[in-house]
Amino acid sequence: MHNFTPVSGFIGGALIGLAAALTMLLTGRVAGISGIFGGLLRSEDRGWRIAFLAGLIAAPLLAALAGHPLLKPAMPASLVVTAIGGLLVGIGTCMGGGCTSGHGVCGIARLSSRSLTATAIFMVVAVATVAIMRHGFGG
Amino acid sequence: MRLILTSFGCGLLFGAGLLISGMTEPAKVLGFLDLFGAWDATLAFVMAGAVVVTAAGYALARQRGLPLFAATLQWPTRRDIDAPLVAGAVLFGIGWGLIGLCPGPALVNLAGFSEPVVVFVIAMGAGTIGHDLWRAHSVSVSAQTSVRSDG
Structure with a gap:
């Protein structure tokens, strides 16, 4: 492994x-992060949403102050594919009412x-998508 | 004010958990999703830890009946498995599998201000707004059901 x-x-x-x-x-x-993020864009009950998301973004900044370098993750795909991925995550979590946190953690x-x-x-x-992208199954 | 400070603290703790778990690294997430490659089971342990502690906290919340700094416990109420739930999960699964980022880790990674993460988050916002516009357009034809998310 x-x-x-x-x-x-x-x-x-x-x-x-x-x-x-x-x-x-x-x-x-x-x-649920997608719910908090989406509600912010819909200007529903903004204050606590901004505060929660600010806390999320502050976490690595505080870690940087404590000596852990700020992360710039290695992305697996080109900018165009990254944009398509972001778009699908935005549409999908909105349509399906949640993401890994809202459905995967809180809902379960x-x-x-x-x-x-x-x-x-x-x-x-997602497993099937990675299988196709990395191993070309069915493609 | 207490609600704002508490929400900030909860976000901070959530972000710290994501960082410690390694889930802010797309390679770790894709390593879990890559069942047919060099499989990395870490994400299952992250989910297990998160679900167990959340379930314990939720049991306590149900017992108390009221939150400390707000008027009501806002539990999601929907129970129906409908087409948007299924289609949304499919689209999200494709996007997550393509890049290895879901909304939480994407926003935590925004702190590093790298171009691909900024592009991903802007696209995610565009997808959210685009979906809402499309939905607002289509509900003028059919009766509107709740747009509130489960999470």
Whole structure:
């Protein structure tokens, strides 16, 4: 297995879960990032959305102050494909009502049938997409 | 003000979790999705940790019945599996599989201000607005159902 990091993965995941739990316990809201982002663009209830997303972006900036270099991720595709990917993520999460956090974490945590269905579908489709892009199956 | 500060803190914690888990790195995510290559199972452990802690927090929230700094617990209410849910998940799956970024990690990566991430986030916003415009146009024909997201 390649670069497998289960311990930091589980700890990081637990922190994501803690953030999602506190978002509900303190603010009564679901920590679904596409929902928060989309609502901001629709100018619904903007204040807390801006604050939450500012916190997300502040995380690596604070980590940089603590000596962890700011990340500039290696992207797997050209700018055009990156734009197509972003467009599909925007349309898809909006149409399907959530992403990996809203459906995949928060929705599964409350055993929502919509979220379980959406997560199963986007996982299978993403696996198929990577298989086609990397190994050329069916293409 | 408490709601704003709390939301900022929750976002910060969420971002820290994404960074520590490695999920802000598209290569890690694509490594999980690449079942037919050098498979990296990390994402499953991230999901497991996140779901377990969220479920515990949600159980506590249900027991309390009210959030601390807001009027109500805004649980999503929809239960129907409809065509937009399925089609949306398919489109999102393709976009996620192409680049290895979903909305959370994309926004965390915005801090590095690299060109491809900025392009991805702008495209994501354009997709969101485009979908809303298309929907607003099409609902003038048929009756509107809720546009509120599950998450």
